[in-house]
Amino acid sequence: xxxxxxxxxxxxxxxxxxxxxxxxxxxxxxxxxxxxxxxxxxxxxxxxxxxxxxxxxxxxxxxxxxxxxxxxxxxxxxxxxxxxxxxxxxxxxxxxxxxxxxxxxxxxxxxx
Amino acid sequence: xxxxxxxxxxxxxxxxxxxxxxxxxxxxxxxxxxxxxxxxxxxxxxxxxxxxxxxxxxxxxxxxxxxxxxxxxxxxxxxxxxxxxxxxxxxxxxxxxxxxxxxxxxxxxxxxxxxxxxxxxxxxxxxxxxxxxxxxxxxxxxxxxxxxxxxxxxxxxxxxxxxxxxxxxxxxxxxxxxxxxxxxxxxxxxxxxxxxxxxxxxxxxxxxxxxxxxxxxxxxxxxxxxxxxxxxxxxxxxxxxxxxxxxxxxxxxxxxxxxxxxxxxxxxxxxxxxxxxxxxxxxxxxxxxxxxxxxxxxxxxxxxxxxxxxxxxxxxxxxxxxxxxxxxxxxxxxxxxxxxxxxxxxxxxxxxxxxxxxxxxxxxxxxxxxxxxxxxxxxxxxxxxxxxxxxxxxxxxxxxxxxxxxxxxxxxxxxxxxxxxxxxxxxxxxxxxxxxxxxxxxxxxxxxxxxxxxxxxxxxxxxxxxxxxxxxxxxxxxxxxxxxxxxxxxxxxxxxx
Numbered sequence: 001x002x003x004x005x006x007x008x009x010x011x012x013x014x015x016x017x018x019x020x021x022x023x024x025x026x027x028x029x030x031x032x033x034x035x036x037x038x039x040x041x042x043x044x045x046x047x048x049x050x051x052x053x054x055x056x057x058x059x060x061x062x063x064x065x066x067x068x069x070x071x072x073x074x075x076x077x078x079x080x081x082x083x084x085x086x087x088x089x090x091x092x093x094x095x096x097x098x099x100x101x102x103x104x105x106x107x108x109x110x111x112x
Numbered sequence: 113x114x115x116x117x118x119x120x121x122x123x124x125x126x127x128x129x130x131x132x133x134x135x136x137x138x139x140x141x142x143x144x145x146x147x148x149x150x151x152x153x154x155x156x157x158x159x160x161x162x163x164x165x166x167x168x169x170x171x172x173x174x175x176x177x178x179x180x181x182x183x184x185x186x187x188x189x190x191x192x193x194x195x196x197x198x199x200x201x202x203x204x205x206x207x208x209x210x211x212x213x214x215x216x217x218x219x220x221x222x223x224x225x226x227x228x229x230x231x232x233x234x235x236x237x238x239x240x241x242x243x244x245x246x247x248x249x250x251x252x253x254x255x256x257x258x259x260x261x262x263x264x265x266x267x268x269x270x271x272x273x274x275x276x277x278x279x280x281x282x283x284x285x286x287x288x289x290x291x292x293x294x295x296x297x298x299x300x301x302x303x304x305x306x307x308x309x310x311x312x313x314x315x316x317x318x319x320x321x322x323x324x325x326x327x328x329x330x331x332x333x334x335x336x337x338x339x340x341x342x343x344x345x346x347x348x349x350x351x352x353x354x355x356x357x358x359x360x361x362x363x364x365x366x367x368x369x370x371x372x373x374x375x376x377x378x379x380x381x382x383x384x385x386x387x388x389x390x391x392x393x394x395x396x397x398x399x400x401x402x403x404x405x406x407x408x409x410x411x412x413x414x415x416x417x418x419x420x421x422x423x424x425x426x427x428x429x430x431x432x433x434x435x436x437x438x439x440x441x442x443x444x445x446x447x448x449x450x451x452x453x454x455x456x457x458x459x460x461x462x463x464x465x466x467x468x469x470x471x472x473x474x475x476x477x478x479x480x481x482x483x484x485x486x487x488x489x490x491x492x493x494x495x496x497x498x499x500x501x502x503x504x505x506x507x508x509x510x511x512x513x514x515x516x517x518x519x520x521x522x523x524x525x526x527x528x529x530x531x532x533x534x535x536x537x538x539x540x541x542x543x544x545x546x547x548x549x550x551x552x553x554x555x556x557x558x559x560x561x562x563x564x565x566x567x568x569x570x571x572x573x574x575x576x577x578x579x580x581x582x583x584x585x586x587x588x589x590x591x592x593x594x595x596x597x598x599x600x601x602x603x604x605x606x607x608x609x
Contacts, residue, residue, distance in 0.1 A: 028276065032283075035279075035280065043290040046294035097269060110410035110412060
């Protein structure tokens with residue numbers, strides 16, 4: 001199961017990198033969203049995948065580590081917030097600058 | 113008071129929330145923001161004294177014992193950095209009363225500054241690696257707001273790049289934490305250190321080196337070390353002066369602090385590869401930064417590249433890892449936060465008077481503004497480490513540590529860099545302040561005298577910090593002791609170890 005998850009994470013990172021290398025701002029934002037999803041799945045995988053037990057220490061029998069879920073929950077909330085901000089920023093920048101092509105967003109202020 | 117160390121995080125947090133409701137009342141906002149900044153400074157001064165007398169302070173949130181819950185740890189390093197942060201935020205808030213336009217103030221500027229302070233103070237105080245990530249995000253979120261607030265074209269364009277770089281580095285941070293968690297099974301930094309040294313006794317596995325390099329990439333992106341500084345000159349150029357001062361003084365230094373913390377606490381046993389990598393990167397950072405600083409003819413760009421030089425010098429001291437060099441690094445770190453803030457504020461005043469930051473269009477400022485000229489001169493001398501001002505002691509200790517541990521090349525380059533930094537900053541002085549005075553449009557409307565308050569305070573602190581280094585030294589050496597012996601930190605956090 002861990003192997004399968006690792007492959008999934010790898011595919012997510014791969015597509016995220018591909019998207020983030022493109023010129024369109026919207027594709028870049030989708031790329032960052034996918035990248036953070038990959039990172040979250042990686043936490044889950046690295047914490048060890050177990051099933052069928054309660055996260056209670058002290059009872060007899062097996063128990064599941066609840067920490068990776070807690071970490072992912074925090075990280076997902078943060079990623080949502082940042083993605084929302086990024087989308088708004090991209091829209092505002094598109095309105096103001098009239099382009100969403102990263103090639104045209106270069107700047108050379110103060111470089112003389 | 114056991115909850116004392118959380119106050120520098122809590123006060124700005126509450127202030128930031130309250131200020132959101134008072135967004136349209138500019139005077140009220142100024143008063144509240146100023147008062148809370150003063151209060152934070154008072155609290156952090158007493159925190160430093162508390163740590164000095166009673167040793168490392170820890171707070172287990174919700175009474176979960178150390179390795180299980182989130183722990184806040186305030187040792188001397190973090191207490192001093194929290195104090196410096198509070199002072200700088202106070203200075204920038206005072207400067208903002210005059211130095212930033214009212215439109216920005218109405219759009220939650222002071223709230224964002226306060227939240228930035230929450231993030232920075234939190235990152236300095238926390239003792240939990242995932243909590244460090246969360247505080248990083250708090251800090252970054254408010255820095256996104258600060259960099260884009262005002263919405264001019266250059267700000268929008270540069271903030272997209274800034275945001276993208278930081279989103280990627282945050283993802284890498286999560287990945288690094290995930291790997292670390294799979295190896296050690298804990299998130300408490302003291303506990304991680306204890307577990308890692310148990311693992312290292314059986315021989316260093318490759319995965320720890322991988323984690324160390326990942327952390328270096330993450331914190332290096334924040335702290336702008338050699339291959340990862342590319343975003344900094346463009347992004348920092350965009351926002352107005354007080355925001356630039358906050359960024360230049362605080363954000364990169366959080367990255368540097370995190371490298372210092374993780375590399376002295378987690379990866380100190382691996383003396384070979386990691387340490388060498390850090391040394392090489394630090395020295396290259398200095399060289400690149402110096403080249404940038406002397407190449408440009410723009411005041412902002414010159415000072416921005418000086419941030420990179422300073423980061424390199426501090427990291428060189430950390431990578432050498434002798435007690436002397438660590439003391440020097442902390443000394444220099446605090447000095448640099450202080451002096452960069454004052455320099456950026458002064459540059460902001462120059463830009464406000466002349467309406468440009470291009471050095472070729474400025475000259476003769478010292479004739480009409482002698483106070484500004486002399487303050488800038490003292491700040492420039494302090495930056496390049498002329499004794500008895502504040503840069504000198506730190507750099508001396510870093511170089512001493514470098515020579516003691518036979519890093520002759522590195523120490524020599526740190527030494528050379530001071531000269532070139534002096535050259536770069538004197539270039540501003542000679543071209544901008546000397547020469548024939550010019551008339552600038554609208555210069556009479558700028559309230560230079562009241563804007564000068566904040567940078568003068570900071571420069572006065574810099575002078576005191578250098579001249580009174582006898583008085584400051586015990587605090588710094590106590591801080592360096594915790595960095596040099598991780599066992600002190602571990603014992604303070606995990607009582608039974």
